[in-house]
Amino acid sequence: MRIVFCGVGAIGSTAAVLCRNLEATLVFIDFDRVESKNLRAQAFVKPSVGKNKAEALKLQLLNLYGVKAEAFGVRMTRDNVAALGASADLLVDCFDNQESRLLLSAFARAAGKPLVHGALAADGTFGLVRWDERFVPDAEDTPGQATCEGGEHLPLIGQLGATLARTVQDFVKHGVRRDTLVGLVAVTPTVS
């Protein structure tokens, strides 16, 4: 079983750490590098600052937990999405931009790969976990809206990451594809 996390920022890194109990190889794709500010809301540690995020998370999971992990420190593009996703048994979309989400969705639909999306509202008050068969990307109000890089929304990020990890685990163990709404006061399943 290969679970491919596409984007390992706040949502992806948090969810991936909570999948460390699975009998699976966790694969991380992210071109970005760890910055000091990322330590507040993302599952990276201080020695990883400056390293590629995918590579850093792979090393952390390997060294701290003995988890089988692989890393691809590249940006997912039209040219490499098929190669990066070909061996995936499950794709997990934690990207921070709509273009990459749509690219991944198009690949998954064409290749018949299961894909689950995790996403957070810009103000940190609401999140969604939704399988690709029911996924319709929300439009951006303005290009380049503020994200949650400052770490001020960490509790909600934690709730969403945990919900996404639970969704991955339910799929791996039971084949269930559950969608969920995640708010500050409730985590609400909507489709099983």
Add this chain to the structure above:
Amino acid sequence: MTTLNITYNGLSTDVPLERETLLTDADVRRIAVELLAPAQTDSFQHYVVDRFRAPGGEERIYLRPKVPFGA
């Protein structure tokens, strides 16, 4: 009976709706404005309307903030 769930400013609530016709997205936003009476009537302009069928057959409508990307 339909249940409308509104998530606004980090809080979420269920509102029972008795209705005879289909509600458009604009109807849902108008109802939310009437219920919550926020200072600005365009508060829900950029919100998304999701519709689900509960296991018991009940229709549930969710008015929620957008999630254009992750963090």
